[in-house]
Amino acid sequence: MRVYPKFILSATDAAHFPAPSAPEIAFLGRSNVGKSSLINALLGSKQAHVSSTPGRTRAINFFSITDKPERQQAQMIFADLPGYGYAKISKSISAEWPKFINPYLAERPTLALCICLVDSTIPPQPSDIQLIEYLQSRERSLLVIGTKADRLSGNERVKAMNLLRKGLNVDGLLFCSAKTGAGMSELWQTIQSAASEK
Ligand SMILES: Nc1nc2c(ncn2[C@@H]2O[C@H](COP(=O)(O)OP(=O)(O)O)[C@@H](O)[C@H]2O)c(=O)[nH]1
Numbered sequence: 755m756r757v758y759p760k761f762i763l764s765a766t767d768a769a770h771f772p773a774p775s776a777p778e779i780a781f782l783g784r785s786n787v788g789k790s791s792l793i794n795a796l797l798g799s800k801q802a803h804v805s806s807t808p809g810r811t812r813a814i815n816f817f818s819i820t821d822k823p824e825r826q827q828a829q830m831i832f833a834d835l836p837g838y839g840y841a842k843i844s845k846s847i848s849a850e851w852p853k854f855i856n857p858y859l860a861e862r863p864t865l866a867l868c869i870c871l872v873d874s875t876i877p878p879q880p881s882d883i884q885l886i887e888y889l890q891s892r893e894r895s896l897l898v899i900g901t902k903a904d905r906l907s908g909n910e911r912v913k914a915m916n917l918l919r920k921g922l923n924v925d926g927l928l929f930c931s932a933k934t935g936a937g938m939s940e941l942w943q944t945i946q947s948a949a950s951e952k
């Protein structure tokens with residue numbers, strides 16, 4: 755699928771959020787989980803890449819997504835949230851995250867889907883569990899993605915899938931690879947159906 759992403763703005767405060775319009779898809783994950791790589795693979799371009807020092811991006815970056823370059827109105831908006839879990843000593847998400855993140859996740863009326871990225875090559879992490887519990891408590895639609903799945907053999911994949919499902923307390927889990935493109939068409943389908951239901 756060919757889409758045209760356009761950077762809207764970088765918000766460091768709730769007052770800077772764009773006015774709610776098209777359905778939003780939020781991307782969340784620990785620093786280094788492969789979030790930038792996955793978004794770039796999804797968009798098939800480097801346009802969305804906002805260069806940053808890992809763990810230092812303390813903003814929500816908004817991108818409008820259209821299927822035709824001449825189209826003015828966004829069909830959906832991607833919201834790239836700051837990475838978390840970067841501190842060596844694991845702090846709670848709320849302590850580490852800027853104050854405007856939780857209100858975004860809890861209250862944003864146009865938020866259609868939260869895509870939570872977890873590293874498929876490591877066991878469930880406390881910060882991931884905490885974020886997913888928070889989103890579940892707010893009754894947000896969420897999709898958990900296991901990233902870097904190309905690093906696992908078939909056997910390891912089955913093991914990792916079971917471990918993550920149990921540890922994160924989710925039914926569905928999609929394994930993806932930004933490197934090979936595995937899982938990308940399923941991911942697009944989920945995004946589009948979430949956006950059309952909003
Ligand atoms: N093998 C493999 N490595 C990946 C994949 N996605 C990201 N990486 C690597 O993981 C590291 C972090 O990726 P990046 O996208 O910058 O993570 P971010 O901090 O979450 O935005 C980089 O070294 C990437 O090359 C993937 O699908 N497969």
Ligand SMILES: [Mg+2]
Nearest residue numbers: 789790791806
């Ligand atoms: Mg990044």
